[in-house]
Amino acid sequence: MFKITKILKSGSRRGVLKTAHGSLSTPFFLPDATRGFIKLTDNEAVARTRTGALVVNTFHLYLQPGLKIIERAGGLHKFMDWSGPLLSDSGGFQIFSLIHKNSRLGKITDDKVIFHSPLDGSQHELTPEKSIQIQFTLGTDMMVCLDDCPPNDFSRPDLEKAVTRTIVWAKRCKTEYLKQLKKRKLSDAARPLLFAVIQGGAEIDLRSRCAEELVKIGFDGYSFGARPVDKEGKFLGEVLQATADFIPASALRFALGVGTPEDIYRCANMGWDMFDCVIPTREGRHGKLFFLKKFPKYENVNINNAKFAADFRPINKNSRLPELRRNSRAYLHHLFRLNEPLGHKLASLNNLEFYQNFIEDLSKIKDKK
RNA sequence: GUGCCUAUAGUUUAAUGGUAGAACAAUUGGUUGUGGUCCAAUUAGCGAGAGUUCGAUUCUCUCUAGGCACC
Numbered sequence: 001m002f003k004i005t006k007i008l009k010s011g012s013r014r015g016v017l018k019t020a021h022g023s024l025s026t027p028f029f030l031p032d033a034t035r036g037f038i039k040l041t042d043n044e045a046v047a048r049t050r051t052g053a054l055v056v057n058t059f060h061l062y063l064q065p066g067l068k069i070i071e072r073a074g075g076l077h078k079f080m081d082w083s084g085p086l087l088s089d090s091g092g093f094q095i096f097s098l099i100h101k102n103s104r105l106g107k108i109t110d111d112k113v114i115f116h117s118p119l120d121g122s123q124h125e126l127t128p129e130k131s132i133q134i135q136f137t138l139g140t141d142m143m144v145c146l147d148d149c150p151p152n153d154f155s156r157p158d159l160e161k162a163v164t165r166t167i168v169w170a171k172r173c174k175t176e177y178l179k180q181l182k183k184r185k186l187s188d189a190a191r192p193l194l195f196a197v198i199q200g201g202a203e204i205d206l207r208s209r210c211a212e213e214l215v216k217i218g219f220d221g222y223s224f225g226a227r228p229v230d231k232e233g234k235f236l237g238e239v240l241q242a243t244a245d246f247i248p249a250s251a252l253r254f255a256l257g258v259g260t261p262e263d264i265y266r267c268a269n270m271g272w273d274m275f276d277c278v279i280p281t282r283e284g285r286h287g288k289l290f291f292l293k294k295f296p297k298y299e300n301v302n303i304n305n306a307k308f309a310a311d312f313r314p315i316n317k318n319s320r321l322p323e324l325r326r327n328s329r330a331y332l333h334h335l336f337r338l339n340e341p342l343g344h345k346l347a348s349l350n351n352l353e354f355y356q357n358f359i360e361d362l363s364k365i366k367d368k369k
Numbered sequence: 370g371u372g373c374c375u376a377u378a379g380u381u382u383a384a385u386g387g388u389a390g391a392a393c394a395a396u397u398g399g400u401u402g403u404g405g406u407c408c409a410a411u412u413a414g415c416g417a418g419a420g421u422u423c424g425a426u427u428c429u430c431u432c433u434a435g436g437c438a439c440c
Contacts, residue, residue: 034403055402093402144402197402229401256402263401278403285405306396344405 001193001220002026002252008367010269017252019085019141020190021077022052026252026273029264029359030055030087031281031352035064036080038281038352040344043082048321049353053084053141055276058134059091063117063124067137075139087142087276088135091126092197093256096149108148110165128172136180140192144223145173147197152226152236159201166225167213170196174217193220195254201226204242211246221252221274228258235263244270261358265296268362275359280351285344287336290354291316295361298354303347308333316350324350 006014015026031038031046033054038046046054056076061067073079076086095115099106106115112127131146148165150158177194180186196214200206214222224243229235240255244267247253255272258264264275280290287304301308311329319325323346335343 032403039403039405057402060403089402091402097402147402149402223402225402227401233399233401235401254402259401277401279401282400282403282405282407285403286400286407288400302397304397339406341405 001188002250004249007249007271008365010365010367011271012268012362012365013271013273014363015273017193018189019053019193021083021085021141024052024085025363027264027268027359027363028052028274029355030274030276031355032057032276032278033080033082035060036076038348039285040341041348042345043080045321045323045345045349046352047084049349050320050356051084051352053087054082055087055089056080056138056140057089057091057094058131058138059089059094059126061088061138062091062134063119067134071137077139085141086138088138088140088144089256090131090135090144090146090197092131092144092147093149095126100151108165110168113146128169129176132173132176132180135192136184142193142195142221143177144195145170145197145219147199147225149197149199149226150201152201152230154201156203159199159203159206163199163206163210166197166199166210167217170214170219171217174219193252195219195221195223195252197223197225197256198243198246199225200243202230202236202239204239207239207243208246211243215246215248215251219251221254222247223254223256224258224272225256228255228263235259235266237266240267240272241270244272247271261290261296261298261355264359265362280355281348284347284349284351287343287347288351289315289347290351290358292318292354292357292361295358298358303329303332303343304336305333315346316353319350319353321349321353324353 002015002017004013004015017024017026030053031051034057036056070076070079095113099108106113112125114125116123128146135143146169148162150162181191196219198207198210200210224240228240244253252274253272254274255267257277258267258275259277260279287302289301289303290298292298308329313329314325315327315329315332316324327346332343332346
């Protein structure tokens with residue numbers, strides 16, 4: 001399913017990952033299509049940016065439209081008309097963020113997490129088993145274990161608690177995963193990949209212990225849990241580096257939530273293979289556009305700035321997407337001033353293509369002879 | 370023509386005889402397992418003139434502009 005083909009002196013890895021919905025070469029970046037779509041755009045256009053795979057979220061899709069609809073549609077790929085690989089996040093991060101922000105929104109116990117839907121306030125509960133069952137119902141190609149995701153500034157005892165719970169829950173996820181494989185008679189080639197999440201905040205020894213226990217259980221890949229930046233937005237490079245080193249070389253390394261282009265570049269050199277982040281699409285929606293210069297240099301411009309009002313150059317003359325070559329920056333500026341969804345779409349597409357190009361350039365780096 | 374009412378930032382509007390506050394707009398930042406509507410900072414104002422007063426955006430008068438009513 002995953003094969004490493006090369007490890008550079010820098011630590012950067014090259015590999016191939018085969019899923020039931022196609023192959024991906026690593027390293028790769030997955031944009032977040034949390035609710036089954038990349039906001040304000042469409043999957044046909046996203047595919048033209050050569051984006052290979054998308055992340056969807058168990059929590060959001062479970063609440064809306066609900067599993068019955070997706071089951072009746074014939075699975076999530078059909079429902080959202082995406083033929084490439086899909087990765088489903090467990091929903092842990094979202095639920096735990098909600099609860100840590102406002103403890104009235106839910107409750108975490110050793111057995112499960114109880115939460116109130118932000119949509120209608122209705123009460124739901126999620127167990128490790130249920131999270132896996134939902135992900136099988138979605139029919140995604142890569143799945144993530146439900147984890148206890150603490151904020152990075154949690155106290156040491158609280159972080160220890162989260163690590164212990166994450167390990168116990170990962171074990172339960174794995175058991176349920178094997179059960180589902182058997183029940184659905186999925187062959188090795190057709191089976192989804194299962195990722196565990198390594199927690200421990202900024203405490204390296206906790207990350208180490210968490211990784212060690214998870215590796216004993218055995219997963220296709222291991223993810224970096226919690227936010228990869230601290231409260232001030234400073235990238236936790238040392239923690240990412242140490243955590244990567246705790247993961248077996250043969251397994252996929254998934255840097256959840258990473259990140260800016262420079263953070264992705266750094267993480268690739270640490271041996272991380274996969275990245276997902278809201279930056280290209282969220283910043284796109286808010287008018288921040290990425291343009292590649294000479295790799296790894298790039299510029300990040302705010303199309304809302306007054307200087308673009310009469311800038312009739314193309315949005316991106318080097319784009320493979322005709323709509324980004326044809327439309328001017330002045331027009332995009334105009335669309336943003338009027339908060340027009342077409343502007344958000346063009347900006348999102350520009351940034352997705354940028355991220356794709358950035359990762360491709362990164363993948364082309366070779367060891368000097 | 371007469372009477373009454375109104376005039377505060379680009380716009381819509383608060384408050385006040387002693388430093389005039391907000392929203393939207395504008396200008397510029399921010400966003401790391403999603404915030405489509407988010408967050409932050411900045412710029413910007415008492416229609417004109419005279420009077421009363423230690424001090425007037427506030428009170429008085431004149432003018433100007435707009436609205437309403439009557440002839």
